[in-house]
Amino acid sequence: MEIGMQEYSGFPLDEALQYLQGRIHDSPDVFLVLGSGLSELAQGVESAVIIPFEDVPGFPSAGVEGHTGRLISGTMSGRRVLIQAGRFHFYEGHPGDVVVAPVRLAGALGAKMVILTNAAGGIAEDLEAGSILLLDDFLNLMFRNPLVGPVREGEDRFPDMSQPFDAPLRERALALAPELGIPLRRGVYAAVLGPSYETPAEVRFLEKIGAHAVGMSTVPEVIAARAQGLRVLAFSLITNRAAGMGAGTLDHQEVLEVGKAAGGKLGSLIQALLPEIPGQGA
Ligand code: HPA
Numbered sequence: 001m002e003i004g005m006q007e008y009s010g011f012p013l014d015e016a017l018q019y020l021q022g023r024i025h026d027s028p029d030v031f032l033v034l035g036s037g038l039s040e041l042a043q044g045v046e047s048a049v050i051i052p053f054e055d056v057p058g059f060p061s062a063g064v065e066g067h068t069g070r071l072i073s074g075t076m077s078g079r080r081v082l083i084q085a086g087r088f089h090f091y092e093g094h095p096g097d098v099v100v101a102p103v104r105l106a107g108a109l110g111a112k113m114v115i116l117t118n119a120a121g122g123i124a125e126d127l128e129a130g131s132i133l134l135l136d137d138f139l140n141l142m143f144r145n146p147l148v149g150p151v152r153e154g155e156d157r158f159p160d161m162s163q164p165f166d167a168p169l170r171e172r173a174l175a176l177a178p179e180l181g182i183p184l185r186r187g188v189y190a191a192v193l194g195p196s197y198e199t200p201a202e203v204r205f206l207e208k209i210g211a212h213a214v215g216m217s218t219v220p221e222v223i224a225a226r227a228q229g230l231r232v233l234a235f236s237l238i239t240n241r242a243a244g245m246g247a248g249t250l251d252h253q254e255v256l257e258v259g260k261a262a263g264g265k266l267g268s269l270i271q272a273l274l275p276e277i278p279g280q281g282a
Helices: 003-007 013-023 039-044 101-109 167-179 200-208 219-227 252-276
Strands: 030-034 046-052 070-076 079-085 113-122 132-141 184-192 213-215 231-241
Touching (some): 013 101, 039 252, 079 101, 101 219, 113 219, 132 252, 167 231, 213 231, 219 231
Parallel strands (some): 113 231, 132 184
Antiparallel strands (some): 046 070, 132 231
């Protein structure tokens, strides 16, 4: 097996960018990524231009149920948004430069701010199904990094990760949530490769090393966004207690259903936060 080829495929960034520039005429203020079961949030977009993944040069079509697979450009809460509904995951076998192609494209289109969402298993005692976690920090246990390969123009070779998430916006989210009646907890997200869910022993290990929640996405995008100097905010929607932490077994369908049921709360928090983000000309 050629390890190098696993990580880097030479994604046609310029070609994809040219295509998107032909479809999207204004720079986005915010790039928003919707995780499993959260794609309904995209329904609040005004003047939406919808671009299926298969239309974008180099994009594979999103393969996981609950991941719709499209980009949506438009306006939400007075801000220009580019939304990615559906993701490319390492566990699907995609190379790192494909996994983070959307966030690189959003940066190249002019977005300065990235909001990432995901579905995750709750490890901390108070993270039950339906809870929302604001990410303070992460543990990259995927043992992969999307920056492996040639350095992209405008990115650092060794990006600093001492503050992966934007402090002022985290403070705003924490202040706004109680006003909306939304309990918001903060903590550390552990990213694992998947696609199998964790064993109870793995979850006990994650708890010991400081993880509050566990999932299979988001960290590659955070890394690529920070390498470009973008501001990042990320939320986990807790869809289940992590393996061994609650009763029963884990099932993707259940993850999707909880995502749909509790996703509305996270959606209203994000909509309330958007006006706090600098818009065009700011
Ligand atoms: N583990 C990993 N990923 C997840 C989980 C989980 O328990 N729930 C939703 N995504």
